[in-house]
Amino acid sequence: MITSEDPVGDWTWEITQNKKTESPPLRAVETAAAVWSILLQHELAAPTANGFLSVRSMPNTAPPLVEVNGLALKFAALKSETALSQAVAEAERALPQDRALVSFRLQCPGFWSASGAKFRAEKMFIVQVDAWARGFALVTLETYSDAWLTVDTRDREQLQTRAENSPRLAAALKAISALLGSTPTPGDSNRYATPTETGFEDVRDEGPAYDDSWGTFEIPARSRRLRSSLPPSEEEYSETTDHPVRYFTVQHEGRVLGYLWASADDEAAGYEPRTAAGDSAFEAGKEWLLRLREAHLQGLTALVALSWLARLPRTALSEIVDTVPTPASSLDALEDMSGRT
Known part of the structure; x- marks a missing residue:
């Protein structure tokens, strides 16, 4: 099973509710929570999620009237969640007299299984509800996992993985449709x-x-995301190599975030985020890429740079936990591991 940054697939439901007096922000939140509940019931989602709420005046050309990001939510405490309640109240106050669009988005960690073991991905599903004041709404469910496919996204057959996971997805889709x-x-x-x-x-x-x-x-999209917020620099090791590599595992509080690597035979080095670890993997990687730039500026070879990094104090977001780098047959093999685990 591989986790992707882009959706592997999505489904959309159109619903019309005769509740013109009901608050569109509240309707959006309650509908998303009901879908989340179904994912929980089928052991597809975790009981925590990140929420995003916005209000826009239609037509959708101006900046949002309200935009609240990074709501850390727990399903068990959703009705009493102060930050979410405040965001809904702010959205209700900002609703214009004419047409408006309220969007509520939940990024849900989730679970997939292989050979009976359960694994967690930090962005397994996204639930989004777009609600209009007249009662019309669109509900969208996106999945970022290929656990439901007969062949994974690197073209390898995975019939057992699909057999363990796809029935739960099918049951959840059926339950959401009934809801x-x-x-x-x-x-x-x-x-x-x-x-x-x-x-x-x-x-x-x-x-x-x-x-x-x-x-x-x-792989190219992950590299662009990692480097998009870093200042331009010529102090870079090559991002690619055809040679075997050695790597250190980068963790935070026991959770693997990615792999810091260097080529065994040429001047290539970099960081591969563990996609299933979510945003934390990319934020940690940016710090290590800056340290790699510092090593390059000092004139260190790629392998020497890898050892030098291991002797530095931990960064604000992660640390190297190995004492000796692990060999990998190729960078492709390491990239594959970063997506599968």
């Missing part, structure tokens, strides 16, 4: 898979749209 009183519109086919009303088509029928779609698209 909302409508059938879902599956998202378009993408580079990973083709969604259906009950899950996904069998990738083996026609073959994947791209060979190794995860490696082709995900």
